[in-house]
Amino acid sequence: MESPSEIKITVYGKTDVGLMREHNEDNFLVVDFATAQRPSTEAPLDFSLGEKGALFLVCDGMGGAAAGEVASTMAVESISSAVDKAGPLTRERFARRLRRAIEDANQTIFAQSRDNQSERGMGTTCTAVGLVDATLLVGQIGDSRCYVLRGDSLSQATKDQSLAWQLIEAGAMTLEEAKGFEHANIILQALGVQEKVEVVLSQVPLRRGDVILVCSDGLHGPVSDDEIKSILLEEPDLRKACDRLVACANEHEGPDNITVVLARFDGPGLPEPDAENEVTFLAYDPGQDPEDPEPEKPPLSTEKVTEEGTPVEESRSTSSELAAANKPAADTSTAASSAATTGSPAPAVSEARSLLAFVLVTLLAALAGALFLVSQRGTMPDRSFEGPSLAAHSRVGSPLNASPSTAHPQTRVAPEHSADAGGQH
Numbered sequence: 001m002e003s004p005s006e007i008k009i010t011v012y013g014k015t016d017v018g019l020m021r022e023h024n025e026d027n028f029l030v031v032d033f034a035t036a037q038r039p040s041t042e043a044p045l046d047f048s049l050g051e052k053g054a055l056f057l058v059c060d061g062m063g064g065a066a067a068g069e070v071a072s073t074m075a076v077e078s079i080s081s082a083v084d085k086a087g088p089l090t091r092e093r094f095a096r097r098l099r100r101a102i103e104d105a106n107q108t109i110f111a112q113s114r115d116n117q118s119e120r121g122m123g124t125t126c127t128a129v130g131l132v133d134a135t136l137l138v139g140q141i142g143d144s145r146c147y148v149l150r151g152d153s154l155s156q157a158t159k160d161q162s163l164a165w166q167l168i169e170a171g172a173m174t175l176e177e178a179k180g181f182e183h184a185n186i187i188l189q190a191l192g193v194q195e196k197v198e199v200v201l202s203q204v205p206l207r208r209g210d211v212i213l214v215c216s217d218g219l220h221g222p223v224s225d226d227e228i229k230s231i232l233l234e235e236p237d238l239r240k241a242c243d244r245l246v247a248c249a250n251e252h253e254g255p256d257n258i259t260v261v262l263a264r265f266d267g268p269g270l271p272e273p274d275a276e277n278e279v280t281f282l283a284y285d286p287g288q289d290p291e292d293p294e295p296e297k298p299p300l301s302t303e304k305v306t307e308e309g310t311p312v313e314e315s316r317s318t319s320s321e322l323a324a325a326n327k328p329a330a331d332t333s334t335a336a337s338s339a340a341t342t343g344s345p346a347p348a349v350s351e352a353r354s355l356l357a358f359v360l361v362t363l364l365a366a367l368a369g370a371l372f373l374v375s376q377r378g379t380m381p382d383r384s385f386e387g388p389s390l391a392a393h394s395r396v397g398s399p400l401n402a403s404p405s406t407a408h409p410q411t412r413v414a415p416e417h418s419a420d421a422g423g424q425h
Contacts, residue, residue, distance in 0.1 A: 004049040004133055006269030007206075011056065012044035012238040013261040016246045018218055019254030025061035025068030026216050026259040027124075029076040033084050044238045048267070051088040053132035055080055055098075056261050058144045060216040062190065063113075063122030071109050071124040071192050078105040079128055094132045095286035098139050099199045102126060102191070106141075109192030123190035127158060129214055129263075134270055136204040136212065137284060141197055142187050144259075145220050147228070148204055148279040149211040154229035155279035157204050161188045175225075184221070203284035206265050207273035214261040219245055222252035238262045 009032075017024040030039055034050025047054075059075045061068030082101035089097060105126070113122050125142025136157075138146050143160040159165060163186040167173040178184060189197050204212075211232060220228070227248060235241040242260045249258045 004051060004269065006267050007049040007134060007265060008267035009049060009054060009263055009265055010044050010046050010238060011261065011263040012039050012242055014242040014246055015257065015259040018257050019250055021257055023066060023069060024257045025072055026218065026257040027059045027061065027069070027072035027076050028259050028261055029057040029080050030261060031055050031080055049131065053094060053130055055083055055128065055130040056214055056263060058127050058214045058216055058259050058261055060125040060142065060144050060257070060259070061122070062124065063119065067119045067122035068124065070119055071122040074109050075105045075124050075126050075191050078108055083130065089132060091133055091135060092286040094130065095137050095201055095284060098128060098130055098137060099201060102128060102139050102141060102199045103197060106191040106197045110195055113192050123193035125187065126191050127214055129212065134206050136206055138202045138204065140200040140202065141189050141191055144216045147213040149213065149229065149232050150207060150273055150277065150279055152233060154225055154232065157202060157279055157281060159281055162186060163188070201284045201286065203282050204279060206270050207277055208266055208270040209273065210265045212263045216257060216259040218256035218258035219249050219260055222255055223248050238264060
């Protein structure tokens with residue numbers, strides 16, 4: 001295996017408020033852990049991959065006012081600090097550390113949101129891309145994305161954790177239809193909104209000349225994949241390519257904050273690409289290390305998110321309600337997990353089962369009595385109530401008839417400035 005130092009990386013990042021938001025709630029971070037270097041606003045950062053690795057983060061905050069910016073800033077700082085403190089790691093341990101760092105960031109943001117009224121309901125997406133060797137590792141929460149440009153082909157290496165993406169994978173909607181989908185802003189997970197998250201880890205075996213794009217939905221929402229690919233192929237300079245991608249999103253009315261990180265990988269430490277190296281979503285399981293114990297988690301299930309917890313809507317006016325709604329579900333899950341670990345039911349669970357058995361016996365007795373009365377009814381005169389049936393009124397007040405609330409659009413504000421490359425704002 002080639003040494004990490006034989007992998008050369010050039011990286012640049014940029015964030016912009018867009019044309020319709022009052023605040024920029026996006027945040028990003030680019031760091032070479034060996035030197036702690038970050039790109040300047042003037043030029044991309046060039047470095048050789050060291051033993052401690054490198055990390056590229058894009059977080060899209062939500063929560064209204066400044067709360068979304070708080071959440072995204074907390075995420076990039078918490079995750080990068082946790083990974084940096086780990087020191088040199090193998091690929092598997094780096095992946096476990098990245099997963100744990102994202103989970104810990106979620107706990108930190110959730111606690112601050114719960115304890116501070118002004119920040120109640122804040123959250124953020126997170127796409128964390130890191131490496132210590134020739135394989136890119138991606139940790140995903142929400143709908144920010146990671147793309148790979150290999151040769152003249154652009155491929156999406158992540159799967160959006162969103163309602164629209166579920167419909168696409170189910171064959172109920174095309175990618176083009178998803179662009180105009182009324183509920184395209186509904187995501188299934190976000191850091192800080194639920195007490196627990198399930199981090200999706202994936203991998204990309206790198207090839208010489210690969211260009212990685214990590215971006216928020218402020219870019220991939222209004223701008224098509226074909227437009228993105230065209231810009232990346234036409235502009236080899238990463239800073240100019242970032243500028244053009246942001247400008248393209250603003251030409252499409254800039255409906256959201258826009259964040260773009262571009263990285264090019266080269267050097268003898270990477271194999272040359274060939275026709276069989278197509279990039280697709282490739283899940284990665286780093287396993288469990290006895291020397292680095294981590295709590296076991298249930299397998300990722302999108303059904304669990306939609307049935308037991310309310311889907312996260314990326315709307316500044318409703319995210320506080322989502323936090324409150326998801327907390328009971330998380331507490332219930334924790335209690336159930338504890339009972340399963342000890343191997344015996346808690347006293348409250350035992351009492352509930354006894355009560356349930358009593359209720360079932362009572363219902364069976366009542367049913368038997370009702371069947372007896374029905375069997376005798378044929379010999380009795382008809383005295384049934386002839387007013388309107390209860391069924392005619394059974395839907396009144398039903399939650400199924402309630403109209404879903406919608407988020408209020410943001411006031412259109414032209415941006416006065418944009419932040420380049422550095423990360424925090």
